[in-house]
Amino acid sequence: AAPPAPLAPPAPPAVDVADAFAEMLAAEQGEPRAASPARPAPPPPAPPAFEITDALIERIAAEVARRLVGGPLRDAVADVVGASAERLVREEIERIRAKTREG
Numbered sequence: 001a002a003p004p005a006p007l008a009p010p011a012p013p014a015v016d017v018a019d020a021f022a023e024m025l026a027a028e029q030g031e032p033r034a035a036s037p038a039r040p041a042p043p044p045p046a047p048p049a050f051e052i053t054d055a056l057i058e059r060i061a062a063e064v065a066r067r068l069v070g071g072p073l074r075d076a077v078a079d080v081v082g083a084s085a086e087r088l089v090r091e092e093i094e095r096i097r098a099k100t101r102e103g
Contacts, residue, residue, distance in 0.1 A: 050056075
């Protein structure tokens with residue numbers, strides 16, 4: 001299956017930021033400023049190239065889980081679990097030895 005097409009970029013803001021700041025500065029200084037000419041409304045956003053459904057989300061989650069289960073993650077988990085188990089066993093042996101020495 002082909003990867004989904006990227007989503008369309010967001011539409012530019014309907015308000016010019018420079019004009020908005022100039023109007024705020026003029027208002028703070030008490031100077032009347034003529035409103036900037038009206039700009040046409042941006043076109044409505046294009047519909048997404050694909051529909052995001054529960055089935056699609058489940059497929060993506062399953063693929064992510066499949067990739068995480070194998071390979072490097074599995075090896076890293078095995079290393080951490082092994083090191084932790086070894087540390088716990090050593091600590092328990094030391095605790096038992098210390099208890100035995102105390103009598």
